[in-house]
Amino acid sequence: MTQSHSFTQTSPARPARFRLDREGWISLSLLLILAVGASVAYLAGENFFVNLASRMVIIALAGVGLNLALGFGGMVSFGHAAYFGLGGYVAGIGAFHAFDMTPALGIPFLPNGSDQMIPLWLTAIALCGLLAYGIGRLSLGTSGVYFIMITLAFAQMIYYFAISWPTYGGEDGLPIYIRNQLWGLNTNNSLVFFFLCFGLLLAALSFCHRLLGSRFGAALTMARLNPVRLATSGVEPRPIKLVAFVISGMITGLAGALFADLNGFVGTSMLDWHRSGEIMVIVILGGVGRLYGPVAGAMLFVAMEFWLGGLTEYWQFFLGLVLLAVVLFARGGVFGLLAGRSRHE
Amino acid sequence: MNEAVLSIQNLNKRFGALHATKDVSINVMPGEIHALIGPNGAGKSTLIAQIAGTLPPDSGTLWLDGQSLDALSVAERARQGLGRSFQVSSLAESLSVRRNVMMAVQALQGSSFRFWKPVNSDASLREPADAVLAQMDLGHRADTPVAELSHGERRQVEVACALALKPKILLLDEPMAGLGPEGTAKLTTLLETLKHQVPILLIEHDMDAVFRLADRISVLVAGQVIAHGDSDTIRNDPNVREAYLGDDHAESA
Numbered sequence: 225m226t227q228s229h230s231f232t233q234t235s236p237a238r239p240a241r242f243r244l245d246r247e248g249w250i251s252l253s254l255l256l257i258l259a260v261g262a263s264v265a266y267l268a269g270e271n272f273f274v275n276l277a278s279r280m281v282i283i284a285l286a287g288v289g290l291n292l293a294l295g296f297g298g299m300v301s302f303g304h305a306a307y308f309g310l311g312g313y314v315a316g317i318g319a320f321h322a323f324d325m326t327p328a329l330g331i332p333f334l335p336n337g338s339d340q341m342i343p344l345w346l347t348a349i350a351l352c353g354l355l356a357y358g359i360g361r362l363s364l365g366t367s368g369v370y371f372i373m374i375t376l377a378f379a380q381m382i383y384y385f386a387i388s389w390p391t392y393g394g395e396d397g398l399p400i401y402i403r404n405q406l407w408g409l410n411t412n413n414s415l416v417f418f419f420l421c422f423g424l425l426l427a428a429l430s431f432c433h434r435l436l437g438s439r440f441g442a443a444l445t446m447a448r449l450n451p452v453r454l455a456t457s458g459v460e461p462r463p464i465k466l467v468a469f470v471i472s473g474m475i476t477g478l479a480g481a482l483f484a485d486l487n488g489f490v491g492t493s494m495l496d497w498h499r500s501g502e503i504m505v506i507v508i509l510g511g512v513g514r515l516y517g518p519v520a521g522a523m524l525f526v527a528m529e530f531w532l533g534g535l536t537e538y539w540q541f542f543l544g545l546v547l548l549a550v551v552l553f554a555r556g557g558v559f560g561l562l563a564g565r566s567r568h569e
Numbered sequence: 570m571n572e573a574v575l576s577i578q579n580l581n582k583r584f585g586a587l588h589a590t591k592d593v594s595i596n597v598m599p600g601e602i603h604a605l606i607g608p609n610g611a612g613k614s615t616l617i618a619q620i621a622g623t624l625p626p627d628s629g630t631l632w633l634d635g636q637s638l639d640a641l642s643v644a645e646r647a648r649q650g651l652g653r654s655f656q657v658s659s660l661a662e663s664l665s666v667r668r669n670v671m672m673a674v675q676a677l678q679g680s681s682f683r684f685w686k687p688v689n690s691d692a693s694l695r696e697p698a699d700a701v702l703a704q705m706d707l708g709h710r711a712d713t714p715v716a717e718l719s720h721g722e723r724r725q726v727e728v729a730c731a732l733a734l735k736p737k738i739l740l741l742d743e744p745m746a747g748l749g750p751e752g753t754a755k756l757t758t759l760l761e762t763l764k765h766q767v768p769i770l771l772i773e774h775d776m777d778a779v780f781r782l783a784d785r786i787s788v789l790v791a792g793q794v795i796a797h798g799d800s801d802t803i804r805n806d807p808n809v810r811e812a813y814l815g816d817d818h819a820e821s822a
Contacts, residue, residue, distance in 0.1 A: 449661040458647035458676030
């Protein structure tokens with residue numbers, strides 16, 4: 225067994241000098257490729273590619289959220305589109321009412337809608353946390369395939385709810401005419417928006433890194449590897465998993481809010497179960513339970529969607545082939561292939 | 570109430586027609602190793618599950634150091650001071666030995682909802698874990714993933730994990746199972762040194778180990794305690810000889 229990587233593994237206490245192992249170098253390279261790529265594209269006047277990079281970053285962020293539940297907590301949620309979509313609708317509905325200058329949700333005593341990103345993000349995070357708490361509370365009594373199905377069922381309920389609510393476009397979705405604002409920044413500038421998303425992705429990655437190395441992370445790891453051992457050690461596994469599930473939903477919800485602003489549109493496609501599958505696919509492609517796995521997965525996914533999607537409308541057939549190859553031959557995903565097995569597996 | 574550390578009182582469990590635990594009462598006193606023996610199918614595992622909290626009894630009560638355990642979950646019982654090991658070792662294979670033990674230290678120190686400070690450099694977690702590992706003669710294996718340990722070493726890690734809880738009682742479920750003579754001898758020696766630290770309820774098949782270690786023995790047959798007393802009493806009890814030991818064993822012992 226190789227011992228070349230993984231930051232949560234114990235080894236004799238060392239002073240906190242910063243040294244990168246192989247996984248660290250790959251992670252850093254991915255981030256650099258995104259940041260430099262987007263900047264170069266911007267300077268070349270290729271806004272399309274800047275937006276493509278933003279798309280990668282946002283989907284990576286959604287994956288970072290799911291990975292916390294799926295990869296680190298062992299909770300295979302097939303309903304993360306619920307949080308992605310809810311985050312998107314918060315951004316969309318906020319902008320809608322700000323544009324109309326009407327109270328949020330049309331309820332008189334609520335404040336008017338907002339076109340400011342910070343309150344919209346916070347609202348998205350809070351609502352997604354509440355939703356994940358409710359869904360998690362009810363779903364965590366089950367495990368395995370039942371957990372997959374019950375999370376899917378909850379997400380589908382929300383999907384049909386959105387479809388049948390005509391105020392916000394129902395099946396047609398809801399356009400965001402003017403991208404939401406952040407202080408004095410020109411969020412309409414593609415590179416500014418990219419770096420906003422990029423900064424949030426970095427923040428989420430650092431947060432998760434810290435979280436996973438903490439006592440909570442140790443308990444979550446044990447809840448995944450051996451819940452019986454965790455309980456025998458005196459820690460209830462379920463509340464630990466529930467909190468991880470809630471944080472997971474919050475991060476994916478934030479990604480949803482960004483995604484709606486990127487596209488200037490939010491629709492039921494963000495709540496669709498295909499979306500849940502897509503987020504799961506990018507986590508698996510990148511490497512389940514690898515912190516930067518979703519970054520690699522999202523880059524690969526969006527790149528394939530763009531290049532192969534340009535060649536053939538059946539690009540998902542090739543995506544399927546790649547996924548099959550990953551599942552059969554590289555169970556650690558892109559990261560498993562490049563950086564070797566994680567000691568977490 | 571009495572001064573027993575662990576007091577099992579009139580425990581009953583039925584599965585349909587099978588009366589798996591029949592009015593079982595056992596007291597484990599401070600400073601003793603109390604062995605529970607019984608032939609296969611006597612209901613030992615069912616009894617352990619009820620003590621550990623994975624199986625609710627139909628009736629009866631459990632007291633640990635004067636506290637009722639009846640309404641407590643597995644994790645709450647562990648925090649109350651019930652340290653246990655499993656018949657089939659149950660550890661996180663991919664984590665290091667120390668990380669497995671640190672989990673119990675962490676639980677002992679309070680809430681696991683602490684999200685910021687890294688555990689790896691946390692001396693308040695590492696040092697107690699390392700001390701227990703040294704006591705269980707595992708100091709040199711602290712950084713080794715459990716998956717690379719021998720069967721005997723895993724047994725020791727299990728006991729170390731239970732000890733790290735600073736338990737009021739240790740519940741050891743066949744710790745010698747699957748060990749060779751050498752491993753059994755080593756673990757026996759380690760357990761002997763432990764009994765001054767914490768009383769032990771020892772469920773064990775290995776008769777030599779039981780007679781060497783146990784201060785008192787309870788014999789479970791068909792869900793019922795048919796005898797209890799010190800080794801000599803048990804050896805010479807005709808019911809036990811008939812039900813469990815067999816005459817030839819009694820003669821040779």
